[in-house]
Amino acid sequence: xxxxxxxxxxxxxxxxxxxxxxxxxxxxxxxxxxxxxxxxxxxxxxxxxxxxxxxxxxxxxxxxxxxxxxxxxxxxxxxxxxxxxxxxxxxxxxxxxxxxxxxxxxxxxxxxxxxxxxxxxxxxxxxxxxxxxxxxxxxxxxxxxxxxxxxxxxxxxxxxxxxxxxxxxxxxxxxxxxxxxxxxxxxxxxxxxxxxxxxxxxxxxxxxxxxxxxxxxxxxxxxxxxxxxxxxxxxxxxxxxxxxxxxxxxxxxxxxxxxxxxxxxxxxxxxxxxxxxxxxxxxxxxxxxxxxxxxxxxxxxxxxxxxxxxxxxxxxxxxxxxxxxxxxxxxxx
Amino acid sequence: xxxxxxxxxxxxxxxxxxxxxxxxxxxxxxxxxxxxxxxxxxxxxxxxxxxxxxxxxxxxxxxxxxxxxxxxxxxxxxxxxxxxxxxxxxxxxxxxxxxxxxxxxxxxxxxxxxxxxxxxxxxxxxxxxxxxxxxxxxxxxxxxxxxxxxxxxxxxxxxxxxxxxxxxxxxxxxxxxxxxxxxxxxxxxxxxxxxxxxxxxxxxxxxxxxxxxxxxxxxxxxxxxxxxxxxxxxxxxxxxxxxxxxxxxxxxxxxxxxxxxxxxxxxxxxxxxxxxxxxxxxxxxxxxxxxxxxxxxxxxxxxxxxxxxxxxxxxxxxxxxxxxxxxxxxxxx
Numbered sequence: 001x002x003x004x005x006x007x008x009x010x011x012x013x014x015x016x017x018x019x020x021x022x023x024x025x026x027x028x029x030x031x032x033x034x035x036x037x038x039x040x041x042x043x044x045x046x047x048x049x050x051x052x053x054x055x056x057x058x059x060x061x062x063x064x065x066x067x068x069x070x071x072x073x074x075x076x077x078x079x080x081x082x083x084x085x086x087x088x089x090x091x092x093x094x095x096x097x098x099x100x101x102x103x104x105x106x107x108x109x110x111x112x113x114x115x116x117x118x119x120x121x122x123x124x125x126x127x128x129x130x131x132x133x134x135x136x137x138x139x140x141x142x143x144x145x146x147x148x149x150x151x152x153x154x155x156x157x158x159x160x161x162x163x164x165x166x167x168x169x170x171x172x173x174x175x176x177x178x179x180x181x182x183x184x185x186x187x188x189x190x191x192x193x194x195x196x197x198x199x200x201x202x203x204x205x206x207x208x209x210x211x212x213x214x215x216x217x218x219x220x221x222x223x224x225x226x227x228x229x230x231x232x233x234x235x236x237x238x239x240x241x242x243x244x245x246x247x248x249x250x251x252x253x254x255x256x257x258x259x260x261x262x263x264x265x266x267x268x269x270x271x272x273x274x275x276x277x278x279x280x281x282x283x284x285x286x287x288x289x290x291x292x293x294x295x296x297x298x299x300x301x302x303x304x305x306x307x308x309x310x311x312x313x314x315x316x317x318x319x320x321x322x323x324x325x326x327x328x329x330x331x332x333x
Numbered sequence: 334x335x336x337x338x339x340x341x342x343x344x345x346x347x348x349x350x351x352x353x354x355x356x357x358x359x360x361x362x363x364x365x366x367x368x369x370x371x372x373x374x375x376x377x378x379x380x381x382x383x384x385x386x387x388x389x390x391x392x393x394x395x396x397x398x399x400x401x402x403x404x405x406x407x408x409x410x411x412x413x414x415x416x417x418x419x420x421x422x423x424x425x426x427x428x429x430x431x432x433x434x435x436x437x438x439x440x441x442x443x444x445x446x447x448x449x450x451x452x453x454x455x456x457x458x459x460x461x462x463x464x465x466x467x468x469x470x471x472x473x474x475x476x477x478x479x480x481x482x483x484x485x486x487x488x489x490x491x492x493x494x495x496x497x498x499x500x501x502x503x504x505x506x507x508x509x510x511x512x513x514x515x516x517x518x519x520x521x522x523x524x525x526x527x528x529x530x531x532x533x534x535x536x537x538x539x540x541x542x543x544x545x546x547x548x549x550x551x552x553x554x555x556x557x558x559x560x561x562x563x564x565x566x567x568x569x570x571x572x573x574x575x576x577x578x579x580x581x582x583x584x585x586x587x588x589x590x591x592x593x594x595x596x597x598x599x600x601x602x603x604x605x606x607x608x609x610x611x612x613x614x615x616x617x618x619x620x621x622x623x624x625x626x627x628x629x630x631x632x633x634x635x636x637x638x639x640x641x642x643x644x645x646x647x648x649x650x651x652x653x654x655x656x657x658x659x660x661x662x663x664x665x666x
Binding site: 061064138182191192195205206207209213216217218220224225227240241243244247248249250251252266269270273 | 538557
């Protein structure tokens with residue numbers, strides 16, 4: 001009896017001290033995932049690699065999970081949100097750039113002239129990125145992104161951009177971390193565009209964000225030091241660049257990868273080609289009511305070759321419309 | 334009385350369950366550091382940034398500590414150990430390269446002809462690196478490095494290379510981690526040369542190793558996938574490259590940095606220029622008996638400008654001869 005009382009005491013004190021035994025962890029589940037094939041595949045995979053008695057057990061330090069961002073963790077229509085940020089920044093910076101009133105592609109952005117913008121093509125887009133992303137310190141850019149994320153609104157939904165992250169995917173990140181996974185973003189987005197907000201949005205700290213990189217230079221301005229952002233693309237973290245970046249930054253092959261487009265194909269191939277049990281997932285945008293429906297014909301997040309390969313190889317294809325009970329935090333669950 | 338018994342029970346069970354309260358952690362100390370200015374500075378800094386009631390308190394997630402490797406965590410004489418690895422690899426690979434018998438700088442390495450080797454200069458060194466580090470997959474290279482580390486011996490000490498890591502610095506890494514720091518290597522060494530052994534040697538996992546990077550290419554060879562190492566220098570992680578790499582890979586400014594040469598100067602400047610309390614340390618090679626003594630005139634690990642700046646700014650300069658009771662694990666403590 002005394003032992004039993006002592007045990008009760010132990011439990012009570014442990015809880016008070018935040019000193020719970022492993023099996024007493026707060027349950028982390030996937031409530032926004034419908035009971036369907038994707039949810040089952042995720043749970044079966046996590047159970048297999050985390051059960052020490054399973055032949056597929058993977059030690060905790062090797063449980064690396066990588067996620068694309070645009071279209072995988074948040075929306076990407078009608079345009080990558082980083083490009084919408086660049087448009088907003090052109091408006092914000094225009095007063096100190098009177099020449100933009102007559103110079104393309106800035107004129108097109110300021111006037112909302114989509115045809116002229118489209119005509120400016122890839123070179124025009126790079127001009128916009130250079131004008132809004134570089135020529136300032138890393139700290140200054142980080143502040144501009146942070147400030148934009150707090151007040152900018154999406155053109156069609158009117159939501160804050162960080163409200164357009166996917167609740168089921170945030171639950172998946174929590175679920176994986178609760179099972180000892182280390183979660184990374186591996187995105188075509190520019191790395192410093194993501195870092196100011198990924199911790200709050202996804203629980204992913206700056207050092208676990210891998211992305212496209214612009215040039216950076218260490219500048220000693222008479223005893224004060226800055227890291228200045230240069231108008232130069234140093235690394236394009238897309239397609240075959242993704243496995244290269246995973247090796248460069250992480251140095252381990254992931255055991256789980258999630259993407260949504262052909263730009264993620266090589267990351268999924270690299271992840272699944274390793275020995276042991278592996279998981280590859282694709283978010284398939286099938287919900288024109290709550291989000292957007294697109295795949296093979298979209299210019300943003302085109303999912304064509306990766307869809308074929310996923311079907312051929314039995315990767316998990318998440319049907320957003322059927323498998324997600326809720327998409328955004330503002331949706332009714 | 335019953336409460337007191339319950340408390341005893343709690344303590345006993347907690348210890349059995351490995352569920353100790355934070356203050357009951359196994360003590361991690363710095364036994365190989367003599368009671369001197371460097372040890373005092375380290376302890377004072379760690380106490381200041383980890384005490385929640387201190388004005389200098391730093392939240393755990395921002396306790397980033399970065400360490401140079403060559404000359405800071407292990408020795409670097411008579412030549413960076415990675416170069417000695419390249420020499421050993423030339424000998425190991427020579428049977429399948431008969432042309433090396435007559436081609437410089439390979440001939441010089443095979444014959445131990447130091448004059449001819451020196452004459453081949455920087456271009457010759459790059460030829461050796463390309464021949465021994467590239468043209469194979471990341472996995473193959475990792476295996477070669479791991480195998481070398483297990484059997485290769487240093488030319489003058491006869492020790493295994495991983496026995497030439499510094500006991501006091503390994504204790505410092507442990508001490509910092511026990512106080513919530515995340516420890517990184519930021520080295521001029523090639524990143525894939527370090528990753529196969531840094532976990533065992535320093536407790537630093539692959540994803541916390543930043544280094545010089547050679548090119549890598551994702552190759553789809555008919556459904557099997559490889560990351561192939563290319564004969565191309567992509568990033569030189571030395572001097573001003575170190576703060577750039579810290580930002581690119583980690584995305585946070587460290588609060589503690591340790592180096593030993595002018596190649597670490599900008600990393601120390603960047604670390605100490607941030608707001609709040611910061612720590613910059615230099616390992617000063619002053620022990621010609623147990624290790625080597627060198628600074629301003631050495632071609633390896635030259636410490637000149639950084640020594641002046643450290644003295645001017647009051648950074649911690651570790652006098653190895655006076656402040657380290659033990660250097661290698663084989664030394665008598």
